[in-house]
Amino acid sequence: MDDPYAQSAEYIDLLIADAWGLFAPGLSEALHELRGETGVTVDLGAGTGRGVAVICASLPDGSPVLAVEPSPALRAVLLARAHEDERLSSRVTVSSADALGVPLPDRVRALVAMNMIGHLSPDDRHELWAGVVPRLVRGGRVVVNLAPPTRPVEVPRTRMASRSVGSLTYEGWASARAVGERQIRWRMTYLTRSPEGSPVSEVAVDYDWWVMDEAELREELAEHGLTMRQIGHPDAGLYVATRAQD
Incomplete structure (x- = not known):
């Protein structure tokens, strides 16, 4: 398969650490409300497994987790994280399928889709x-x-994250332009800098992303019988949806 993360995978886990510091409390809150339920928690687009670790910590009852990640490069980190942590290794099953191709369990306790919904078209x-x-x-x-953005607008080049490991600094930069009524095209640039600040290596990756705002997501989920509310820190943009009758 054509892995869109093949070139950038070495940077991803490192540079999303701060974002997960923002996401984790809201995700944990949403899952804590499910302690009395059984079933499989499905993590779509599990990436390098940071969300899987939060899920397992939030449901400490041995309940199973299905981590779905089609990117071989990201999946390698995910598998290593699950294998090395005994709190994960007995609970987490890793699937190489994509969001629409994975066979879903008969009983889904929760579906988690963090930083991936923009990969999917409305259909x-x-x-x-x-x-x-x-x-x-x-x-x-x-x-x-x-x-x-929640609309197809231009995003000027901005540094999104920076982390140092040893003597090197790793940076992630992002810009975007509209490529349709509901789509933008991200240009992600990843830099490794020497202690003096000069570039050691640079990788640039483009990918398309479907955008929508809170009202559109709420309406879309309501069509399928789900009621949505915001959860966690307002800057996290995190939402939890349940069946309207529950």
Whole structure:
């Protein structure tokens, strides 16, 4: 397969650490409400496994987790994280399928989709919700986040994250331009800098992203019988949705 993260994977886990510091409390809060339910928690687009670690810490009852990550490069980090942590290794099953191709469990405790919903077109999202909602246990929920921008606008080049390891500094820069009524094209640039600040290496990756705002997501989920509310820190853009009748 064509892995969009093949060139940038070495930077991803390092540079999303601060973002997960923002996401983790809201995700944990959403999952703590499910302690009395059984079923599998599905993490779509699990990436390097930071979300998987939060999920397992939030549901410390041995309940299973299905971590879905189609990128071989990111999946390698995910598998290493799950294998090395005994709190994860007995609970986490890693799938190489994509969001629409993975066979879903009959009973889904929660579906977590962090930093990935923009990879799916509106038609793809409707297919996903239609497949997930009938499998949600009573009180089960969907947890997603929306990252800016929520409209197809130009985003000037901005440094998104920076981390130092040893004597080197790793930076992630992002810019975007509109490529359709609901899409933008991100240009992600990853830099490694020497102690003096000069570039040691540089990688640039482009990918398309579907955008939407809170109202659009709320309406879309309502069409599938889900009621949505914001959770966690306001800057996290995190939402939890449950069946309207639950």
